[in-house]
Amino acid sequence: MKANKPNVNQHSKDKQLDDFREDPQDQYMTTDQGVRVNHTDDHLKAGPRGPLLMEDFHFREKMTHFDHESIPERVVHARGSGAHGYFQPYDDSMKEFTKAKFLTDPNTRTPLFVRFSTVVGSRGSADTVRDVRGFATKFYTEEGNYDLVGNNIPVFFIQDANKFADLVHAIKPDPDNEMPQASAAHDTFWDFASLMPEINHMIMWVLSDRAIPRSFRMMDGFGVHTFRFINEAGKATFVKFHWKPTLGVHSLVWDEAQKLAGKDADWLRRDLWEAIDMGHYPEFELNVQLVPEEDEFKFDFDLLDATKIIPEELVPLRPIGKMVLNRNPDNFFAETEQVAFHPGNLVPGIDVTNDPLLQGRLFSYIDTQLNRFNSANFGEVPINRPVTTVHNHQGAGFMRQTINKGKANYWPNSIGGGCPMMAPGNQGGYVHYAEKVEGHKIRARSESFNNHYSQATMFWNSMTEPEKKHIVKAAHFELGKVESKEIRQRMVGHFSKVSMDFAQRVAEGIGVEVPKNFDQESTGNYEADDASKKMKSGKSVKETKFVSIEKDKVRTAKSRKVAILLEDGYDYCEVMQVKQALKDAGASAKIVSKFHGMRKASTGEEIETDKSHITTGSIMYDAIYIPDGEKSIEALMKEGDALHFINEAFKHGKAIATSGKGIELFKKADVLGVDFADKTSGKVKSDKGVVTAGNDAEAKEFATMFIDAIKEHRHWDREEKMMVPA
Numbered sequence: 001m002k003a004n005k006p007n008v009n010q011h012s013k014d015k016q017l018d019d020f021r022e023d024p025q026d027q028y029m030t031t032d033q034g035v036r037v038n039h040t041d042d043h044l045k046a047g048p049r050g051p052l053l054m055e056d057f058h059f060r061e062k063m064t065h066f067d068h069e070s071i072p073e074r075v076v077h078a079r080g081s082g083a084h085g086y087f088q089p090y091d092d093s094m095k096e097f098t099k100a101k102f103l104t105d106p107n108t109r110t111p112l113f114v115r116f117s118t119v120v121g122s123r124g125s126a127d128t129v130r131d132v133r134g135f136a137t138k139f140y141t142e143e144g145n146y147d148l149v150g151n152n153i154p155v156f157f158i159q160d161a162n163k164f165a166d167l168v169h170a171i172k173p174d175p176d177n178e179m180p181q182a183s184a185a186h187d188t189f190w191d192f193a194s195l196m197p198e199i200n201h202m203i204m205w206v207l208s209d210r211a212i213p214r215s216f217r218m219m220d221g222f223g224v225h226t227f228r229f230i231n232e233a234g235k236a237t238f239v240k241f242h243w244k245p246t247l248g249v250h251s252l253v254w255d256e257a258q259k260l261a262g263k264d265a266d267w268l269r270r271d272l273w274e275a276i277d278m279g280h281y282p283e284f285e286l287n288v289q290l291v292p293e294e295d296e297f298k299f300d301f302d303l304l305d306a307t308k309i310i311p312e313e314l315v316p317l318r319p320i321g322k323m324v325l326n327r328n329p330d331n332f333f334a335e336t337e338q339v340a341f342h343p344g345n346l347v348p349g350i351d352v353t354n355d356p357l358l359q360g361r362l363f364s365y366i367d368t369q370l371n372r373f374n375s376a377n378f379g380e381v382p383i384n385r386p387v388t389t390v391h392n393h394q395g396a397g398f399m400r401q402t403i404n405k406g407k408a409n410y411w412p413n414s415i416g417g418g419c420p421m422m423a424p425g426n427q428g429g430y431v432h433y434a435e436k437v438e439g440h441k442i443r444a445r446s447e448s449f450n451n452h453y454s455q456a457t458m459f460w461n462s463m464t465e466p467e468k469k470h471i472v473k474a475a476h477f478e479l480g481k482v483e484s485k486e487i488r489q490r491m492v493g494h495f496s497k498v499s500m501d502f503a504q505r506v507a508e509g510i511g512v513e514v515p516k517n518f519d520q521e522s523t524g525n526y527e528a529d530d531a532s533k534k535m536k537s538g539k540s541v542k543e544t545k546f547v548s549i550e551k552d553k554v555r556t557a558k559s560r561k562v563a564i565l566l567e568d569g570y571d572y573c574e575v576m577q578v579k580q581a582l583k584d585a586g587a588s589a590k591i592v593s594k595f596h597g598m599r600k601a602s603t604g605e606e607i608e609t610d611k612s613h614i615t616t617g618s619i620m621y622d623a624i625y626i627p628d629g630e631k632s633i634e635a636l637m638k639e640g641d642a643l644h645f646i647n648e649a650f651k652h653g654k655a656i657a658t659s660g661k662g663i664e665l666f667k668k669a670d671v672l673g674v675d676f677a678d679k680t681s682g683k684v685k686s687d688k689g690v691v692t693a694g695n696d697a698e699a700k701e702f703a704t705m706f707i708d709a710i711k712e713h714r715h716w717d718r719e720e721k722m723m724v725p726a
């Protein structure tokens, strides 16, 4: 029997895409028909000042093509950035649970394409807005395409897909004036939220620092729903998917996020592109939480409820393999824009559950692609093709590419020798899990979903104090933008059921009171059933260490960006030493000065400026360093931009370092203020993120201490000491 299974390796997709790539190098320009073009600056006219002639096929073709270049943007997740890579399992330990080969064969590197996105904003909106981030992965496996279409937050706003259109309408810009762009901070969203108790857990995550990631490379990914693994014997196990970045989860601070939206609206996209370009390949470990079918009702929440997590204390993560993103796309439209995901793209060994949110998604994704592509043939677009060959009787339709041979375009047939054949389960045919289902037709949700606050409370209880502060401030911003006092009031009512402490802290910032007895009826139609009865005494936790970014922090300086501020007269030796130490730690450094051009050291050497103050800002770096050097420091002292640069980085909790005369500069920039200087001895004290070397002994440790400070990511203790915008 002929097998339609290629030998898949990490290069399979790249090789396949090669057949579609076009390289203009050393080529003549042609029309779409392949005819060489001899002039493309003027159209064909009746005389030099005359009208266009219809026979100008080149102009008509060029203009028509341009006029039809745009396709509808995604109705949500319109703005995204893509990357190619591969996935490789660590071992075959998942065989016990799933027959999906790409998850169980440690010798296979499965090619994949990932698209990260914001949800609310249009294609041209800013990257750093407060929003959920999409994290969609298409695995081109040897058994067909598998799509894991997740987010960077493990829960969702709603429990039933029938509410999705309402949610999106409410969060998108207002229908009358199309404002605000890419933001939930307006009356319609919070009106909807305040009438939907099931939203509360998600709201906590969205107000948290998770919603303003520092980088796509530094955020988690979650499948969100509970899915099913199916093993060779047909046994099912519930599974939740988690991507964990090896760089750890890190976020921006809100002030920084807002400024970046103006200074570099492409911040996250650029960061991903440049990291891959520089060889800092983003890596994510795939982890699973596994729950035996018989344990389905052992928790105090329903596994089918997408507004709940399974706390890792109850079901720990099991690492199963690693994804590496190692190639930027060649063409944004062809790849990142045209990639089409669908949570129903499944391979043998992975199946869905009855999660009512997931069930609705299984309809929506293909439907929305039809709107985007205007054809059912979008699966033939190169980025969407599987690396397996495709054989079926789907033919015709707009833009059909495949040339199906033979007469038999139906099944069963004898004319075509009964081909293509059916594949039984043992030949790789997809067999749906034979779950027993029965019930009455009813528009209702199980009573087991009617628990809307306990995990929101768990989330709040699990935060560190700086994280709590950020959530409160985010609520002040979001609800502060809401004009209706009634809506603000209602939302604080919900917060009072999450935590009185939280509610009070929010209320005082937005001019409302905390109600004593708040009750808001759910819009869901909850009905008691078997599941809700069985779950009554299920397991839960009040606090979990795994939802806090701070408690679960990965400390590394890898791929961190450091600005070196200097002017003529800096200490060349010191700069070189620190630069080398940063390089050794995997960080990158850029020279920032008032103007572009060459900067001369006190000893005569020259270094070229990478960025001038007008083109950059402290918000574009993770840390800053100012080398010693009398003249350089004197010049920096007179530069408002430099002082602002240092001050702002300090306020954003970043590691900042200087030596010698630079300490005077730090004092002038207000980063070694009253709280940090020991008045009696006159000796400068600093928090761990302010690294100074005043003498030779300190100079020895200087670079190491600076790198340790960078690894910490942010130094929140500053927030306690002064008013820091965050």
Ligand code: HDD
Pocket (backbone or CB within 6 Å): 074, 075, 076, 077, 080, 115, 116, 117, 133, 134, 135, 136, 149, 150, 151, 155, 156, 160, 161, 164, 223, 224, 225, 306, 339, 340, 341, 357, 358, 360, 361, 364, 365, 366, 368, 369
């Ligand atoms: Fe969705 C896109 C993730 C709920 C309907 N969704 C989309 C993308 C991601 C997610 C990452 C962008 C894919 C890409 O990069 O092209 N969506 C989620 C997650 C959800 C979720 C993690 C909850 C757990 N989505 C959800 C529901 C519905 C949709 C409940 C509708 C019933 N989502 C869509 C969509 C989109 C989409 C309208 C828009 C563009 C697209 O599909 O391709 O079908």
